[in-house]
Amino acid sequence: MLVDSHCHINCLKGAEEKQTIQTYLDNANDVGVGHFLCVSIDWETYPEVLTIAEEHDNVFASVGVHPNHDEGHEPTVEELLEKADNANIVAIGETGLDYFRSEGDVEWQRDRFRRHIQAAKQCNKPLIIHTREAREDTIKILQEEDAKQARGVMHCFTETWEMAQAAMEMDFYISLSGIVTFKTALELQDVAKKVPIDRLLVETDSPYLAPVPYRGKQNQPAYVKNVAEFVAELRGISLEELTEQTTKNFFELFNSARPVT
Numbered sequence: 001m002l003v004d005s006h007c008h009i010n011c012l013k014g015a016e017e018k019q020t021i022q023t024y025l026d027n028a029n030d031v032g033v034g035h036f037l038c039v040s041i042d043w044e045t046y047p048e049v050l051t052i053a054e055e056h057d058n059v060f061a062s063v064g065v066h067p068n069h070d071e072g073h074e075p076t077v078e079e080l081l082e083k084a085d086n087a088n089i090v091a092i093g094e095t096g097l098d099y100f101r102s103e104g105d106v107e108w109q110r111d112r113f114r115r116h117i118q119a120a121k122q123c124n125k126p127l128i129i130h131t132r133e134a135r136e137d138t139i140k141i142l143q144e145e146d147a148k149q150a151r152g153v154m155h156c157f158t159e160t161w162e163m164a165q166a167a168m169e170m171d172f173y174i175s176l177s178g179i180v181t182f183k184t185a186l187e188l189q190d191v192a193k194k195v196p197i198d199r200l201l202v203e204t205d206s207p208y209l210a211p212v213p214y215r216g217k218q219n220q221p222a223y224v225k226n227v228a229e230f231v232a233e234l235r236g237i238s239l240e241e242l243t244e245q246t247t248k249n250f251f252e253l254f255n256s257a258r259p260v261t
């Protein structure tokens, strides 16, 4: 069974209804997607994320505040640690830097990023990194804060091979989303072929970024299968082999997550 290593189930259309969430998870199960990591983006909606993980054994959760979130509560390291001290929380994030969507002085983004790394190291849970147009600073801060101790994943990876290598040197994994299926994503497809198979994860980042052939529609966890199929074909391996390896990678990285059989 595949894992959707990064999704926002609480942001899917109709997610206020428990039954609707169940339908999304059933859709995914029907195509061979067995586990999900539901990722937090802010303090205010974190309880929704946690509830979904509490109610479903095959859904894991993270705690963190997204780099573009410029309103709402700014957690301290202690507050992150308090929330992370929970069996449903298997990672810290998403965190990182995004200079594309924030303007002006973004020192606050870098400070927030550092606090997340410090929390991850202290609680020994891996980091989920979001990075956009901030390649050098992202790697620099990960190195300065010794994020290698916590490890983590570069989620929805759209950067260069050089950046992938720099991340993998710190024992990070590379996660591919539906963007890799876009016709214009030639450079990324090249990266997708080169990343060692034991460092690869797949994700939807749903409800955003639906893969081909659903581009423009709402994305959902079931579509991680389309990402996986595309990457398997690129690499010239079977879907089964890609599934087996990426699922193994997921549970190696997020090692407090318990698979449901």
Ligand SMILES: [Zn+2]
Pocket: 094, 130, 155, 156
């Ligand atoms: Zn992200």
Ligand SMILES: [Zn+2]
Pocket: 006, 007, 008, 039, 094, 205
């Ligand atoms: Zn995300």
